[in-house]
Amino acid sequence: MRSFQGKRYWLVGASAGLGRALADKLVAAGAEVVLSARGEEDLQKAVSEIGEKASYVTIDVSKDDDVKRAAKEVGEIDGYVHLAGVYWPQGAKEWDAGEVTAMCDINFTGMARVLGQVVPAMVERDRGHIVLTSSLTGFRGLPGSIGYTASKAGCMSLAECMYADLRQTGVDVQVANPGFIKTQLTEKNDFNMPFIMEPDEAAQTMFDHMKSGGFKRSFPTLFSLVFRGSQFLPDWIYFRIFS
Numbered sequence: 001m002r003s004f005q006g007k008r009y010w011l012v013g014a015s016a017g018l019g020r021a022l023a024d025k026l027v028a029a030g031a032e033v034v035l036s037a038r039g040e041e042d043l044q045k046a047v048s049e050i051g052e053k054a055s056y057v058t059i060d061v062s063k064d065d066d067v068k069r070a071a072k073e074v075g076e077i078d079g080y081v082h083l084a085g086v087y088w089p090q091g092a093k094e095w096d097a098g099e100v101t102a103m104c105d106i107n108f109t110g111m112a113r114v115l116g117q118v119v120p121a122m123v124e125r126d127r128g129h130i131v132l133t134s135s136l137t138g139f140r141g142l143p144g145s146i147g148y149t150a151s152k153a154g155c156m157s158l159a160e161c162m163y164a165d166l167r168q169t170g171v172d173v174q175v176a177n178p179g180f181i182k183t184q185l186t187e188k189n190d191f192n193m194p195f196i197m198e199p200d201e202a203a204q205t206m207f208d209h210m211k212s213g214g215f216k217r218s219f220p221t222l223f224s225l226v227f228r229g230s231q232f233l234p235d236w237i238y239f240r241i242f243s
Helices: 017-028 040-050 064-074 097-125 148-166 199-211 221-230 235-242
Strands: 008-012 032-036 054-056 079-082 128-133 171-178 216-219
Touching: 008 017, 017 032, 017 040, 017 199, 032 040, 032 064, 040 054, 064 097, 079 097, 097 128, 097 148, 097 171, 128 148, 128 199, 148 171, 171 199, 199 216, 216 221
Parallel strands: 008 032, 008 079, 032 054, 079 128, 128 171, 171 216
Antiparallel strands: none
């Protein structure tokens, strides 16, 4: 089982919701955390609540220069957790170019930007722990989810590629695929959200995964079976059911 005592973790997208709750779990396990997001006021509030084992560095993952600046300020880390994301529910018939581009750029490309500053240093030291957050939606295309589902599928694929490349090294790669979590993002949905989780509950599941040696964790378990099982359905059955 992985130990977090004395380790330093950088969490991007951690001023509220799942990331904020996960920071508490890491600190309770003995880690020091650096929280990052765009909003400095929310970060200051989170750090004041957590205490002396927390600090913050602002970041805008959509900007190369700002990502480089933030990574330099954070310095050497033992672990990195990516949780940053944006979401607007919409289908192809209601395509909003700005929102779709933002979801792809922040959710996926933003992740790649930060990893570009984190991964080489960990590979050089042959030591590190990287945790990426995808989503159950990433397993297969869904109606009414233009931009978001595609970006999360990209996150899942990126995690798989990294795991394939680094699994025999000292750099551990994990991916978490949560379902619905009560956050500002899911408040935008006007449909029923089965098995929706509180942030603290989801953070505990994610932290348990981080402690383990496993690569991929999809949760809640029963809900995840629907998405994982859909990969084995022929297209004509899948789209008839899910459309």
